Amino acid sequence: MSGDGLLYEVINGLLERADWEEAIRTPLGILPGGSGNALAASIHHYSGASPVSSEELLVSCGFLLCKGLVSRMDLVSIHLFSSPRLFSFLSLAWGFVADVDIESEKYRHVGAARFTVGTLVRLASLRVYKGKLAYLPAAKDYSNEEGMRNNMTLHCNNQASSLSLASALCRQSRDSSCQNTFHNSCHSNNSLKVRRTESTPSRSATKALPGPPDSLLLPLDQPLPSDWVVVQEEDFVLILAMYQSHLAEDLLAAPDATLDDGVIHLFYVRAGISRTALLRLFLAMEKGAHLATNCQHLVHTKVRALRLEPYSPKGIITVDGEVVEYGPVQAEVHRGLTRLITG
Numbered sequence: 001m002s003g004d005g006l007l008y009e010v011i012n013g014l015l016e017r018a019d020w021e022e023a024i025r026t027p028l029g030i031l032p033g034g035s036g037n038a039l040a041a042s043i044h045h046y047s048g049a050s051p052v053s054s055e056e057l058l059v060s061c062g063f064l065l066c067k068g069l070v071s072r073m074d075l076v077s078i079h080l081f082s083s084p085r086l087f088s089f090l091s092l093a094w095g096f097v098a099d100v101d102i103e104s105e106k107y108r109h110v111g112a113a114r115f116t117v118g119t120l121v122r123l124a125s126l127r128v129y130k131g132k133l134a135y136l137p138a139a140k141d142y143s144n145e146e147g148m149r150n151n152m153t154l155h156c157n158n159q160a161s162s163l164s165l166a167s168a169l170c171r172q173s174r175d176s177s178c179q180n181t182f183h184n185s186c187h188s189n190n191s192l193k194v195r196r197t198e199s200t201p202s203r204s205a206t207k208a209l210p211g212p213p214d215s216l217l218l219p220l221d222q223p224l225p226s227d228w229v230v231v232q233e234e235d236f237v238l239i240l241a242m243y244q245s246h247l248a249e250d251l252l253a254a255p256d257a258t259l260d261d262g263v264i265h266l267f268y269v270r271a272g273i274s275r276t277a278l279l280r281l282f283l284a285m286e287k288g289a290h291l292a293t294n295c296q297h298l299v300h301t302k303v304r305a306l307r308l309e310p311y312s313p314k315g316i317i318t319v320d321g322e323v324v325e326y327g328p329v330q331a332e333v334h335r336g337l338t339r340l341i342t343g
Contacts, residue, residue, distance in 0.1 A: 003034015
């Protein structure tokens with residue numbers, strides 16, 4: 001029972017294990033218990049139920065967990081310039097969204113309302129960021145390819161490859177270090193950050209690492225592949241990459257996203273948008289209607305990989321709501337890599 005942050009730590013801990021291929025198939029579940037409950041809201045949305053929040057969302061997710069049905073979920077690998085690879089299940093953000101997420105931490109005592117307060121504060125002093133954005137477009141029919149295979153819903157008790165959490169975590173070795181290894185890699189919110197700081201920096205997207213290989217990415221210090229699209233604009237208010245439907249309990253950012261559609265829903269807002277227009281976008285996002293506003297500054301496209309190179313000397317980049325190293329970053333989606341209890 002937590003917000004999105006703890007699940008982020010658990011997933012990265014599992015993918016750092018030597019037996020990551022088996023560990024990451026362990027079905028995970030979430031009950032909303034933090035200020036950021038975007039994944040819980042997304043799971044509720046995928047069930048087809050009417051929008052709810054707070055205690056009603058908790059009850060809904062509890063019922064879905066009791067059903068015990070498991071679905072595949074995409075993960076996105078994130079490469080930073082001088083830090084080890086991360087894995088993300090929710091979002092990558094730079095600009096307005098990341099600023100609100102982190103700068104609103106001071107209002108955490110008001111719960112999820114901190115994002116509303118943070119949005120109003122940041123609107124009062126709107127920032128523009130310079131950078132280069134490029135992406136590999138997803139084919140129009142890509143999300144439907146092998147759909148029957150990737151959209152299967154499995155039952156926890158009948159799927160042989162889906163291990164219980166305890167057995168999957170302790171099967172790697174029979175010595176006494178197994179439980180301590182998992183505790184140090186998953187159960188501490190700070191341990192993951194400490195290990196990343198101490199790790200040897202790596203700029204290569206192809207270096208052998210725990211977790212699946214990245215077939216679409218070149219090292220960050222190399223030119224982009226020829227089939228990538230480079231966005232002409234260099235002045236942005238925000239860049240947001242989403243792989244779930246919800247950015248927060250009450251923000252339906254990517255209405256047509258699914259757990260394993262195999263695409264990144266990329267949004268960016270160009271500089272020049274007024275404060276009023278930006279506020280309208282976020283108000284419309286509460287119902288998932290922001291794409292219907294026909295805002296000329298908002299762009300949405302589906303991609304399989306992306307690269308962002310900030311030019312502004314200062315800024316915030318977040319992955320699943322967690323601050324990461326500021327600088328060049330690139331990402332690739334891995335379709336259906338993990339398992340999630342969705343009811």
